Ligand SMILES: [Zn+2]
């Protein structure tokens with residue numbers, strides 16, 4: 001299995017990075033985790049075959065994780081995609097997807113797709129399987145609007161990849177990422193504690209109880225990016241590939 005960091009930036013393009021979008025592939029597995037506003041150009045830049053993606057998992061409805069979907073879905077329609085596609089995310093995703101499609105491309109939400117599109121709402125701590133991919137969403141803590149907020153534990157091909165989503169520290173991150181082959185964790189700030197986001201120093205305090213096999217930091221602000229030289233963990237970059 002491998003993950004390619006199509007985009008690992010925050011909402012503000014810190015460091016010139018694209019919004020969140022991770023491409024996970026294996027022998028039978030091909031899915032995206034999050035689809036931020038800039039994801040279609042980021043996927044095209046890397047030459048990733050969009051028509052081979054079977055599943056898109058969404059952690060929450062902020063634009064840097066969700067607003068790439070209208071572009072991706074219209075591109076799929078115009079490039080004559082035929083393969084079925086599943087989009088799964090927090091409760092309310094059917095209505096939220098319709099809203100963002102209409103806001104960005106009026107009348108696009110009523111278009112009949114040439115391909116079968118399933119939009120699936122995920123309930124916290126209820127595992128769902130999509131083909132060979134088993135997803136367990138955990139509730140995380142990320143403010144008042146744009147939720148529900150999920151972190152994801154994903155099992156596929158005997159491997160586990162866990163992703164915090166955007167969140168301040170919450171105890172659910174322990175079962176979410178415990179022993180994961182790959183733990184992708186937000187490290188928004190270096191040490192300063194802010195609401196709604198995770199700082200590296202807070203994450204580090206809890207790493208022994210999480211004990212992931214590999215850790216990659218993502219969603220870094222300018223504060224964090226400016227201190228990367230002091231960081232001993234692997235930090236994501238756009239285009240980076242990590243096997244797990
Ligand atoms: Zn974000």
Ligand SMILES: [Zn+2]
Nearest residue numbers: 060062142166
């Ligand atoms: Zn967010």
